Amino acid sequence: MQEETVQNPQPATSLEDQLAEARAQLEQQREQMLRAVADADNTRKRVQAEAASAQKYALERFANGLLPVLDSLEAAVKSADVSGVEITLRQLVGALEKANVREISPSPGERFDPHRHQAMATVESASDPNTVVKVMQKGYSLADRVLRPALVTVAKPVEKGGGNPISGIDLD
Numbered sequence: 183m184q185e186e187t188v189q190n191p192q193p194a195t196s197l198e199d200q201l202a203e204a205r206a207q208l209e210q211q212r213e214q215m216l217r218a219v220a221d222a223d224n225t226r227k228r229v230q231a232e233a234a235s236a237q238k239y240a241l242e243r244f245a246n247g248l249l250p251v252l253d254s255l256e257a258a259v260k261s262a263d264v265s266g267v268e269i270t271l272r273q274l275v276g277a278l279e280k281a282n283v284r285e286i287s288p289s290p291g292e293r294f295d296p297h298r299h300q301a302m303a304t305v306e307s308a309s310d311p312n313t314v315v316k317v318m319q320k321g322y323s324l325a326d327r328v329l330r331p332a333l334v335t336v337a338k339p340v341e342k343g344g345g346n347p348i349s350g351i352d353l354d
Contacts, residue, residue: 247277278322286321286332288314298323300331307337 251274258266321332
């Protein structure tokens with residue numbers, strides 16, 4: 183019989199080499215994670231700074247649109263010219279329209295809308311109940327948000343006097 187020598191195959195890499203490789207891989211992943219956290223933190227800080235700046239200067243365009251109106255009003259006051267005030271009013275309306283500020287001015291007979299109108303009084307009227315009779319002060323909205331509701335007088339039904347309070351039949 184011949185003796186067969188069985189040789190144990192040597193592992194391709196020793197355990198120490200595998201440990202060193204795992205540690206290197208762990209360190210590499212740790213550095214990638216730290217970079218990702220730093221990038222996220224920098225992005226968060228940049229977004230916060232941009233939001234703060236946008237909030238601080240949000241009205242800049244609107245204010246720039248009103249400066250010519252201010253100049254015209256000052257000139258109109260100095261000259262006491264009524265036509266100057268009318269021109270200034272048109273400029274102001276134009277500046278407000280560019281800023282998406284719209285007028286809320288319901289016409290008489292329009293249905294009362296508690297989201298856009300504020301009832302200051304109710305009056306007996308031949309008009310349908312809960313309709314606008316008169317606008318006391320115009321309101322304004324910015325986009326879809328009401329800045330100030332229109333102050334209105336609202337119609338209520340005419341109360342018939344002289345009727346029987348129990349049956350509601352006229353006694354006339």
